[in-house]
Amino acid sequence: VSAIGPIFGQLGFFLRWGGKDYEDKRPRQRFVDESKRLLGILDRQLEGRDWLVDDYSIADIATLGWVNALVELYAAGDILSLSDYSNIQKWLGRGLARPAVQRGLQIPARSA
Numbered sequence: 001v002s003a004i005g006p007i008f009g010q011l012g013f014f015l016r017w018g019g020k021d022y023e024d025k026r027p028r029q030r031f032v033d034e035s036k037r038l039l040g041i042l043d044r045q046l047e048g049r050d051w052l053v054d055d056y057s058i059a060d061i062a063t064l065g066w067v068n069a070l071v072e073l074y075a076a077g078d079i080l081s082l083s084d085y086s087n088i089q090k091w092l093g094r095g096l097a098r099p100a101v102q103r104g105l106q107i108p109a110r111s112a
Contacts, residue, residue: 008066012074046087064095
C-alpha cells in the first residue's frame with residue numbers, strides 16, 4: 001500500500017498536468033508500468049476478500065481514494081486496463097457505496 005500514493009500521483013502528473021508536455025514518454029511509461037504492477041498486487045490481495053485486511057480498515061481508506069482518483073481525476077482507466085482487475089472493481093464499488101465515503105465525495109472544493 002505504501003507505494004500506491006507516490007506512484008499513482010506521479011502517473012496523474014504525467015496524464016493530467018505538466019507531464020503531458022514532455023517529449024520523452026519514458027517517464028510516463030515507467031509510472032504506467034509500475035501502476036499496473038501495483039494494481040496486480042492489489043487485485044491478488046483482494047482475491048476472496050471484501051477488504052484489504054479482511055475487515056474494512058485504514059488500509060482500505062488510504063487506498064480507495066487513490067484508486068478512485070485513477071478513474072475520476074486522472075482518467076487512467078483505459079491506459080491501465082482497470083476493467084481487467086475484477087477484484088479491484090468489486091472492492092471499489094463496495095468502498096464507494098459506503099455512506100461516509102458518499103458524504104466525503106460530496107464535499108465541495110474550497111475556493112482560493
